[in-house]
Amino acid sequence: MPNILPRSFYERDDVVQISKDLIGKVLCSKIDGVYTAGVIVETEAYNGRTDSACHAFPDVRTPRTATLYGKPGLAYVYLCYGIHHLFNVVTNKEGLADAVLIRAVEPLEGEELMVDRRDKKKLAHVITNGPGKLSQALGITTSLNGTDLLGDTLTIEERNIKISQDDIEASKRIGVDYAGEDANLPWRFTLKGSKWVSK
DNA sequence: CTAACGATTCGCT
DNA sequence: GCGAATCGTTAGT
Numbered sequence: 619m620p621n622i623l624p625r626s627f628y629e630r631d632d633v634v635q636i637s638k639d640l641i642g643k644v645l646c647s648k649i650d651g652v653y654t655a656g657v658i659v660e661t662e663a664y665n666g667r668t669d670s671a672c673h674a675f676p677d678v679r680t681p682r683t684a685t686l687y688g689k690p691g692l693a694y695v696y697l698c699y700g701i702h703h704l705f706n707v708v709t710n711k712e713g714l715a716d717a718v719l720i721r722a723v724e725p726l727e728g729e730e731l732m733v734d735r736r737d738k739k740k741l742a743h744v745i746t747n748g749p750g751k752l753s754q755a756l757g758i759t760t761s762l763n764g765t766d767l768l769g770d771t772l773t774i775e776e777r778n779i780k781i782s783q784d785d786i787e788a789s790k791r792i793g794v795d796y797a798g799e800d801a802n803l804p805w806r807f808t809l810k811g812s813k814w815v816s817k
Numbered sequence: 818c819t820a821a822c823g824a825t826t827c828g829c830t
Numbered sequence: 831g832c833g834a835a836t837c838g839t840t841a842g843t
Contacts, residue, residue, distance in 0.1 A: 664824075672824090681839080681840095699826080699836070700837035748825070749824070750825050750826060791824075792824075793825070796823085
């Protein structure tokens with residue numbers, strides 16, 4: 619029996635804390651009947667009310683951001699640069715647009731399928747060390763936007779991988795320079811020493 | 818309806 | 831290191 623994280627995990631009001639807690643958890647996908655999974659090693663926090671790097675800032679509802687305002691534990695997937703599917707987890711209470719971007723995972727199950735989806739020959743860090751890359755490796759596309767992570771297509775599970783708080787490193791977020799002051803917030807979290815994080 | 822642009826990646830120099 | 835690829839979303843005409 620998989621140990622799926624409960625809704626209450628996502629419903630907490632501190633999106634930064636949730637981002638840290640997600641390091642070491644396992645992201646699983648079952649697409650077209652095939653299963654892949656990876657350990658989350660890199661995340662970023664986005665706050666819809668105080669953070670100008672967030673799509674929903676300053677608390678604007680648009681067709682795209684509707685998912686961010688949905689209930690905690692939903693997947694928010696959107697297309698970036700017309701090419702890349704980026705995967706986020708919706709957190710906080712319904713009506714509050716907070717989310718955690720998953721930026722990198724360490725392949726755990728279905729490695730061959732991930733390599734295949736990425737059109738590569740063998741397993742290497744380039745397979746999943748970026749938000750667009752891991753989405754492709756796990757088979758995540760915008761058609762999964764709004765999927766409940768407590769269902770059976772996409773889940774995040776606790777597999778008792780021990781992560782010490784000392785092993786989590788905070789740094790500036792990537793690719794959000796346009797956000798001015800908020801671009802300097804130390805809201806990116808990586809697993810220290812992991813070769814699977816993005817550069 | 819039109820135009821500008823992005824929470825990126827990849828290939829070439 | 832630099833620039834193109836590529837298209838949905840958004841805001842403005």
